[in-house]
Amino acid sequence: MFQSFKPASRIDEVRYEIRGALARRARELEQEGNDILHLNIGNPGAFGLRTPETMRRAVVRNLKYSEPYGPQTGIFPAREAVAMQFQSRGLTETRFDQVMIGNGVSELVDLVLRSLLEPGDEVLIPAPDYPLWTAAVVLNGGKAMHYPCPADQHFWPDVEAIRAMITPKTRALVVINPNNPTGAVYPESVLQALADLAAEHDLILFSDEIYDAICYDEARFVPMATLASETLCVSFGGLSKVYRACGWRVGWAVFTGALERAEDYRLAVEKLAALRLSANVPGQWAVQTALGGYQSIADLVAPGGRLHESRQAVIEACEKSRFLDLVVPMGALYAFPAVKPEALADFDDHRFAAELLEQKHILIVPGSSFNIRDRHHFRLTLLPEAEELALAFERIEDLLEELAEEPERVRIAKSA
Ligand SMILES: Cc1ncc(COP(=O)(O)O)c(C=O)c1O
Known part of the structure; x- marks a missing residue:
């Protein structure tokens, strides 16, 4: 009887959920013919932002x-x-x-x-x-x-x-x-x-x-x-x-x-x-x-620039939301909103990310993947166009509403 090839045990201690199980599931859904909005990676070229x-x-x-x-x-x-x-x-x-x-x-x-x-x-x-x-x-x-x-x-x-x-x-x-x-x-x-x-x-x-x-x-x-x-x-x-x-x-x-x-x-x-x-x-x-020379990134982050406007769309969506709190991002390519505990008791970032993928076809990264214990945050990239992000947040809000109306579902999903 041959033994299975076992990876080194230290690999168990390594977490990199940005490209982990949820991303694998997203690929399966795509292979079944679904369009998935990938908000999990800060990969500018994947969103049409070209190298100068x-x-x-x-x-x-x-x-x-x-x-x-x-x-x-x-x-x-x-x-x-x-x-x-x-x-x-x-x-x-x-x-x-x-x-x-x-x-x-x-x-x-x-x-x-x-x-x-x-x-x-x-x-x-x-x-x-x-x-x-x-x-x-x-x-x-x-x-x-x-x-x-x-x-x-x-x-x-x-x-x-x-x-x-x-x-x-x-x-x-x-x-x-x-x-x-x-x-x-x-x-x-x-x-x-x-x-x-x-x-x-x-x-x-x-x-x-x-x-x-x-x-x-x-x-x-x-x-x-x-x-x-x-x-x-x-x-x-x-x-x-x-x-x-x-x-x-x-x-x-x-x-x-x-x-x-x-x-x-x-x-x-x-x-x-x-x-x-x-x-x-x-x-x-x-x-x-x-x-050297002209720095085209300056145009992208200035008012009217692609990244500035996308960030603005995220800020506005979080302000409008009944559920979300956002510490406004001042740099980089991400937002890290939290779901207010008083708006949605029993919220769990991993279950939420899984449901958002299955039901709304949006891939985000649960906040606790970034080595915090708190399970109220999630991360998304600011790289898509503002309109696309605004639409994504409508779908996020819809799911949060559904979870608020059916607290049982949150609990069942959590214990699953
Ligand atoms: C904070 C931070 N450091 C390093 C990296 C990796 O950069 P590189 O593409 O140069 O390996 C990333 C990629 O997302 C990052 O966010």
């Missing part, structure tokens, strides 16, 4: 130079362009060798944690989080310690709560700004308090800034590296979101701050990067083009 043409040209023209492996740290013009972006942010000393290019931020997150963590080391991660961070800590033997970013405090990190969580095993503090899933953009005072806390306790700051240029209305993005000179700060950015090139898989990590104390660590990250030879080369040729 100049970037596409840069890749095509350099394709012939993309056939060999590149350097493990990335091609020089890409690294230099990122260093120059940091220089223009006031970090005038930044050099290309502080920049590492990877296959998206996703790969770099794994590399920086794999190079750092001993078994049981603790990493402070926001809750709610982008679950890649928690998964990468767990897979690399660390312990994810989730710090609160309460909805009634604009989803900003609770600095005193973080302070109370620091132990001798704490190695790093992760900050995601602008935030996925909440859309929060942290003010300078909060970022400075986080930088000071990290410096005081000698923690590495990992600042995930992949949505850096996606801010709405009066929100302003402040780069963590400009506030954190006393400890090592690793800032992450990439082409996926701001430049709408998710599929090219290009991201970067920039090492700033206490570099003299971080040389061995940086070389360790480079060693792991060398093991995978190089990141995808073609997309790297577009980094210089992307970061």
